[in-house]
Amino acid sequence: MTEKQPYTVLIVDDDKSMRESLLDLLESAGWRATAISRAQQVSDHLVNTTPDVILSDVRMPGMSGLELLASLDKSIAPPIVLISAHGDIPMAVQAIQDGAYGFIEKPYEPRRLLTVLTHAADQNRMRQSNTRLRDRLFKLSGLDRVLLGQTDAIVALREEIMDLADTPVAVLLQGDTGTGKELVAHALHDLGTDPDAPFLALNCAALSADTFETEMFGIEGQSGGRLLAASGGTLFLDEICSCPLAVQAKLLRVIEDQQVLPVGAVSPVPVKLRVISATNEDVAEAANSGRLRKDLLFRLNTIVLTLPPLKLRRDDITLLAAHFLADYAQVYEIEAPPMEPDDIAAMLSHDWPGNVRELRNVCERRILTARRGVGSMQTAIQSDTHLDDVPDTLREAVAAFERELIGKAIKAHKGRMDATAEALGIGRRTLNEKIVKLGLDKDAFL
Structure with a gap:
């Protein structure tokens, strides 16, 4: 069984003595605590590390705790517990309505403060665990598709x-x-x-x-x-x-x-x-x-x-083709053409020396011709298939094709790069390298 990692907390308070007091309390309780004096520093701190919970004073120079709360992206930021000597019931209610996990008045009771922070940290870790589980299940379904x-x-x-x-x-x-x-x-x-x-x-x-x-x-x-x-x-x-x-x-x-x-x-x-x-x-x-x-x-x-090899998976060819045709139809924003008996016969009679990768490319060519209302799987399989408006050199043609394909995939999958890579049949790392090499701006496609 994996040993549970200590909770982590980021303390935000402009009062040095209060920061030191909170650090002593939390570290003696087994927490890993970091303290900063200004709310403006929180965003920079979150770039490098993400605590389980943020404990922030309300009244501070520059940016208040309530303003800090409003600036955080609640979907990804740690929960925030506010603490203040000037709090009142309306302020506490407003803070909770704005998304604060809890509100503690000074002078605080140590046991209650630790209880609130522990519950907030537990909830955050559970949320992260659920997110990882959803990602895992998404990848599992991705395995079935791949x-x-x-x-x-x-x-x-x-x-x-x-x-x-x-x-x-x-x-x-x-x-x-x-x-x-x-x-x-x-x-x-x-x-x-x-x-x-x-x-x-x-x-x-x-x-x-x-x-x-x-x-x-x-x-x-x-x-x-x-x-x-x-x-x-x-x-x-x-x-x-x-x-x-x-x-x-x-x-x-x-x-x-x-x-x-x-x-x-x-x-x-x-x-x-x-x-x-x-x-x-x-x-x-x-x-x-x-x-x-x-x-x-x-x-x-x-x-x-x-x-x-694909030639030993004849029973899977039609199923794979339907999957790839549907994927590329979404990328190119058209309706996938139906597979006629002649299409199926052409696929089953082909040896597929390039295996699944070749079938994926054939399906893409079929979709490209379907955009013009022509074509068949037989013509898509032929190695001498020509595309209109091909640039002068092979390198330019490949780059232009990749730019268009990647851009459409990013748009179709709304910027979700894992889904984009999967639809393109490449790894996430390969996709990132191509985006950099081709000078693509992901945001421009969204």
Whole structure:
């Protein structure tokens, strides 16, 4: 059972002796207390840390406790308890109506003050717990959508993900390109014990032995490494068989020792990482040929999950297509076209070498042609499908297409980035990187 963390409180009072008195009382009761002298400082304080409850004086220079209460976003801010030597019944009633959790008059009775603060903190933690539960359930439904299907292999895969999500065991994901390995890695993380922990995805094929330690371990006294920043979360090693051997040795040391040694440091720094790796290659062949260290493989393949190719999931193709067509119809703000018998026949006769990713792209092309009142699944499947108004270069075409698609998805999902990433079939981290790279302004689409 996880040990309950001490309650935290932010005290706001311009009277130094009162701040010290409240600090002594709360710390002696086992609280973690921080005190500031001005209500104007609260917003800056909440940027870095969120207490369980705020205890604020009412009458203060600059901004009063009532004005502080009015300035807070009640949907996300901690509950606020007001305390004042000048309080009266109308002020107390108004404060409660405006959203204050409680109102205490000075001189306060310590036991009553602690009781009110404890109830406020308990309520806040329960609210946060319920929010995490709703997010967890949303992600769970997202897992069903990402791994949509009723074939035995997909049903078993969903069950394995649920069984493994809250364990620290290393998982190796195997599957052809386009089968959804990174999405499964995200699902294992998001459905785990701490979905808010970092998720660090590394494309192993792009790692360089020359810069690995500087980037991943950091430099003593200058910069922190990416692995240290991800400590407590998940390390996703994509394309592990393409990882340079020199980097494999460094990764193995980190995984075995659970610590990193920043460049120039004398002592190592501990890290705690749940490792998930992925490959579309035969790991046994890669190990036998010397491209993948066997000792590293033994650290990565405690559990192996195999994602089936779409050609072995024929019974799921129509269901997946209907799902993707509905998603893209919402993005492009049109009605999804019905799937005719010829459409279904075309999909079932196709081998789908690009797997689910290819099917998703085909469905998007079908929606794009449906906007002009033409097209079919057969023409969408054809690799020589042409789109109108294509820019001069491939890079420009891809960028223009991504800008339009991401913008419409952000609008369709009203700025909810997790839902946007899911609709686009990419991870949240990948979406953030594309927004930055393409210079998109999220607010401009809302």
